[in-house]
Amino acid sequence: MSRIFVTGSVEGLGRSAAEALISAGHELVVHARNDRRADALDDLVAKGAHVVVGDLARMDDVRAxxxxxxxxGRMDAVIHNAGVEQGASLLPVNVVAPYVLTALIERPARLVYISSGMHRGGRPDLTDVDWSGARRTHSYSDSKLFVTALALFIARTWPDVFTNVVDPGWVPTRMGGAAASDDLRLGHVTQAWLVGSDDPEVQVTGRYWFHQARQQPAPATGDEAFQEELVYSLARYTGVTLP
Structure with missing residues (x-):
């Protein structure tokens, strides 16, 4: 049994991953944005899950x-699942929060970051970036390129941690919308497999996955100079440095 933390666990892919992992016997720590939304996790709490609450668009809440x-206690794995598609919280939730949580949570054995196939349309350009979200400076695709590059930086610099990236597909969650064409039933499988399985195939790092198959992410995400620029920019904005 592993102890696993999943951000954004109230609904969608985070909820599905949490349900699959707790059903497999793992100890779950789930997350909701506020106390009202945390009520939707009562059934998982009844099965032994712990809940943490905080708005990942707010720096004080991320620290909390x-x-x-x-x-x-130390987590065996963390799935950085929470994400938004648009609005002022785009960069804070999709990029800043995973960075700060990675830095502040005691280092686990496995890390998974949720990306998107849309990251391939993102721009590896931090010019005039506003991490606070007060100004709209970057797109959803940019945010997913950034978090993919962050994950690959972690994989490169923390060799003792199995760090991987998952593209769950375009699935019909609240964020994906009803027109999404991918299979919702498959959307959570890869990330749950990466953190909860003893399969030797998952004991790897720095991979980009789609439906349990390895793919190549956008070349810019593996650019070490861009990775370093990204992490420096996040550290300067947040005042938090990666250990």
């Missing part, structure tokens, strides 16, 4: 979430 997770 990290502190809450650490109080529960």
């Amino acid at each position: 979430v990290a502190e809450g997770v650490n109080r529960l």
